Amino acid sequence: xxxxxxxxxxxxxxxxxxxxxxxxxxxxxxxxxxxxxxxxxxxxxxxxxxxxxxxxxxxxxxxxxxxxxxxxxxxxxxxxxxxxxxxxxxxxxxxxxxxxxxxxxxxxxxxxxxxxxxxxxxxxxxxxxxxxxxxxxxxxxxxxxxxxxxxxxxxxxxxxxxxxxxxxxxxxxxxxxxxxxxxxxxxxxxxxxxxxxxxxxxxxxxxxxxxxxxxxxxxxxxxxxxxxxxxxxxxxxxxxxxxxxxxxxxxxxxxxxxxxxxxxxxxxxxxxxxxxxxxxxxxxxxxxxxxxxxxxxxxxxxxxxxxxxxxxxxxxxxxxxxxxxxxxxxxxxxxxxxxxxxxxxxxxxxxxxxxxxxxxxxxxxxxxxxxxxxxxxxxxxxxxxxxxxxxxxxxxxxxxxxxxxxxxxxxxxxxxxxxxxxxxxxxxxxxxxxxxxxxxxxxxxxxxxxxxxxxxxxxxxxxxxxxxxxxxxxxxxxxxxxxxxxxxxxxxxxxxxxxxxxxxxxxxxxxxxxxxxxxxxxx
Numbered sequence: 001x002x003x004x005x006x007x008x009x010x011x012x013x014x015x016x017x018x019x020x021x022x023x024x025x026x027x028x029x030x031x032x033x034x035x036x037x038x039x040x041x042x043x044x045x046x047x048x049x050x051x052x053x054x055x056x057x058x059x060x061x062x063x064x065x066x067x068x069x070x071x072x073x074x075x076x077x078x079x080x081x082x083x084x085x086x087x088x089x090x091x092x093x094x095x096x097x098x099x100x101x102x103x104x105x106x107x108x109x110x111x112x113x114x115x116x117x118x119x120x121x122x123x124x125x126x127x128x129x130x131x132x133x134x135x136x137x138x139x140x141x142x143x144x145x146x147x148x149x150x151x152x153x154x155x156x157x158x159x160x161x162x163x164x165x166x167x168x169x170x171x172x173x174x175x176x177x178x179x180x181x182x183x184x185x186x187x188x189x190x191x192x193x194x195x196x197x198x199x200x201x202x203x204x205x206x207x208x209x210x211x212x213x214x215x216x217x218x219x220x221x222x223x224x225x226x227x228x229x230x231x232x233x234x235x236x237x238x239x240x241x242x243x244x245x246x247x248x249x250x251x252x253x254x255x256x257x258x259x260x261x262x263x264x265x266x267x268x269x270x271x272x273x274x275x276x277x278x279x280x281x282x283x284x285x286x287x288x289x290x291x292x293x294x295x296x297x298x299x300x301x302x303x304x305x306x307x308x309x310x311x312x313x314x315x316x317x318x319x320x321x322x323x324x325x326x327x328x329x330x331x332x333x334x335x336x337x338x339x340x341x342x343x344x345x346x347x348x349x350x351x352x353x354x355x356x357x358x359x360x361x362x363x364x365x366x367x368x369x370x371x372x373x374x375x376x377x378x379x380x381x382x383x384x385x386x387x388x389x390x391x392x393x394x395x396x397x398x399x400x401x402x403x404x405x406x407x408x409x410x411x412x413x414x415x416x417x418x419x420x421x422x423x424x425x426x427x428x429x430x431x432x433x434x435x436x437x438x439x440x441x442x443x444x445x446x447x448x449x450x451x452x453x454x455x456x457x458x459x460x461x462x463x464x465x466x467x468x469x470x471x472x473x474x475x476x477x478x479x480x481x482x483x484x485x486x487x488x489x490x491x492x493x494x495x496x497x498x499x500x501x502x503x504x505x506x507x508x509x510x511x512x513x514x515x516x517x518x519x520x521x522x523x
Contacts, residue, residue, distance in 0.1 A: 008044045009079035010066060010107075011035070014051040014087045027052075030083050037112045038081070046077050055090040056138065058098055070105050080109045085127070086134035087111070095131045146238075152176070153235050156249040163228055164215055165253055178250045186213035187229060191254045194224070195261040198455055207451075224266060230259040230418075242382075242403065245414075256418030282311045282325055284453040285332060285465065291315040292468040300325060313467075328467050335472060336445050364420055371417040378406040378413075 013030040027050055038045050047069070049062040058064075070076060080102060082088050088109060089095035099118075102109050110116070114130055116123045152159045158178045162168045165187035166178035186208045193204045205220045215223065227234055227245060231252030237243040283300035291298055298313045298321070311325035385402040388394045437444050437456075445456055457465075459478065466473050 006042060006044050007078045008046045008076070009038055009081045010047045010049065010070070010077045011038070011045055012049050012051070012063070012066065012080060012082045012087070014053070014055060014060070014062075014082070016052065016054045030087070033083055034081055034112065043079065043081075055086065055088070055134070057091065058089065058094060067101075070102075070107060074105065077107055080107050082109075082111055084113050085111045085130035089131060090134040090138050092128065092131040092135055150235060150238065153233050154246060156233060156247055158228065158233060158248065158250060163226055164219070164223055165229065166250065180251055180253060183213060183215075184253050186211065186215075187223065187253050190220070190224070191229070191258050191262050194265055195258055196455070197265055198458060201266070224262055227259065229253045230256045232256075242407075256415075260415045260418060281450050282329070283313070284450055285313065285328060285457065288454065288457050288461075288465055289313055289328070290464045290466055291317070291319055291321050292466050293319040293321050297464075323467060327470070331467070331470065332465075332472065333446060336441050367420045368417055371413045371420070374413045375410050375417070378410045381406050382410075 011031070011034040013027050013034065015027055015030070031048065031050075035045060037043075047066075049066045051060045051062040053060040058067075066080075085095075088111065089098065099109055108118075111130070114126075116127055116130075118124065118127065149159050157176060158166075159176045162178045162181075165180060165184045167181040169177060169179055171177045190204050190208055193199050193207075194201065201221065201224070202217060205215075205217050208220075209215070223229075228248065228250070229252065231248050231250065232245045233248045235244050235246060282302075286300040287297065289298040290296065294315060294317050296315065296317050299316050300311065300313050302309050302311045304310075312322055313325055313328055314322040382403050385394065385399050389396060389399040441460075445453060448456060462478055
């Protein structure tokens, strides 16, 4: 009598973290059941594979190892055993494909608690049920999760993983909420620096990264687009629900005005300043000087000679323009040191600023109300179109066309409203700081780091500088600086005086000694 060949099996156990917590599944329990079954059925266990991953796909580490093994070692096993079909897969389409793959390798997949002889056609109906049931369960769970998350977001609660700058916590009612963490200061700094228009995104990211901000540059780009930092939560469109922006219950890190300034910059609505070399402290004017011969930007570099290293600003476009950086830097510092401000002018402008801020409150409130009226009116137009669509008076395409027409108008007025509502919040602080800088411009410049020096030069001089014949020349100062400053010596040599009278009559400003000279200004 011929002895029946003993079958060989590879056993597979799988559990996901939520299943183990919610349903009590465990890897040890499954392994015990499978080994006991093989012992009773006189089946030899060849290998054991364990997975701690979801069965939505077959992209699981242990299952991939199993597949690679049986492809390399054909006829090494006859059975692939697991407890139930949902341990094998929770996706019916993928499961049928994998069953065919294993059959081609002459391996029969089988669930010991839901055994099916797939050679019997009718059993494929039961297989479909076993595979579809967990897939339906997954879909229902996903739908419930989606609906729950949308409901929470509409209430202003962020229920996903906290974005950078925030941490996930629970409030007094044990509901999820986010609060600022140690990275919040980096997020604020990033928005503030980009809003000036003086830096590129990567320059700001590099500076934050060196300061300890752990965020890759791609994620930093996404961060800058997230309205959550101004206290808003974005809810995407879903079925017949429109996308919307709601007030969050979390603390905002920046103002709406600052957020939209950065969006304008990222969208190209603000001019990008030319990139500057932030690595070489000896070249603070690189990117700010233009060649007097060809009109293109001067670059900067160092060269060795006569036993030392010498720094130069020079043209790389075929001109022979070349000047020692030490001379240019020293001459520019001397120029700033000779600029002195008029204390009477500062006092006058400070008082004017205070009165202006008070006068603006009434006008600001009027503008906010006006913008809100426009927002409400355009929302009502969209709502009417939606009602007409639901009443079959217009079709969906007409409704979408109406929404596409009026939604940008609503967004525009929301942005204007946010800008107007917060425009006075920091004017006083910035004004006081600006006046303090003008009181001692030269020394303030000397104490700044490289980035600060380049920012300050750009704020004082709207046009690029030209250094020629051992002196600077430019066409204009910023108008605000021009009106407040009293003496300037160095741009063109001769010192000129400025007289500003604050007696209620017209204020006449004598032209500076720039080369070429500017026109007189009347206040």
